[in-house]
Amino acid sequence: MSRRKLVVGNWKMNGLKAQLAEVEAIGRVAAEHPAVEVGLCVPATLIMAAAERKGAAFIGGQDCHMNASGAHTGCLSAEMLAEAGAEWIIVGHSERREAQGETDEHVAAKAFAAKAAGLKVILCVGESLDVRDAGDAESVVSAQLLASLPEGAAADWLAIAYEPIWAIGTGRIPTMEAVAAMHAALRASLASRIGGQADAMRILYGGSMNGDNAAELMALADVDGGLVGGASLTAEKFAPIIAAAG
Ligand code: PEP
DSSP states (O other), X not given: OOOOOEEEEEOTTOOOGGGHHHHHHHHHHHHHOTTSEEEEEOOGGGHHHHHTSOTTSEEEESOOOSSSSSSOTTOOOHHHHHXXXXXXXXXXXXXXXXXXXXXXXXXHHXXXXXXXXXXXXXXXXXXXXXXXXXXXXXXXHHHHHHHXXXXXXXTTTEEEEEOOGGGTTTSOOOOHHHHHHHHHHHHHHHHHHHTTXXXXXXXXXXXXXXXXXXXXXXXXXXXXXXXXXXXXXXXXXXXXXXXXXX
């Protein structure tokens, strides 16, 4: 099964209007690589302006509320983000699971709400260093994935991002063998739940991906792209990763 590579930047809590020039530059890089689906998940405050400058890239958000509206001070619904110009949304990032106490059930509900608002979803899973060192990474992350999977999960609106927590922002990555084994395990878990859809669903790797390691990571059979933090903040750093994808 050939799956179109998906390379998405996660700007986290970085980016003011001055960085919109980087959005434009990354949009131009995306246009040079039409075989790759390229996107930037920017802070919500930038979505509207970024959507006007995105070129061949798409713009996404980094979280949404699980409810469509209501008394949730400071939160944003999926519909609000879609109206602002988001086409994709990240849910279940480990920084939110850890700092905001998001559970697998919350993540599944957010993904479901996003789909209902017409957004596509990147659902993040990943293990802590303790779990990796104990040799339990594949079973723990597979269980996390199945518990976080929304009803109706399908490859045309959902992608998975495997992000070992200990690799995020640290410059460390698992061995290629470990990444390959994890992605194969996750695809098998998906197949047990959603059958044939599992073959078409993209599973991204995230965690210290950069221009030096991206090609090797994305050459692995079940690695269908990347979710990229620090190295997506400038076109200069992001371009080699996009190029490595195709
Ligand atoms: C992330 O937080 O999604 C991420 C992959 O970050 P970094 O690339 O900076 O490790």
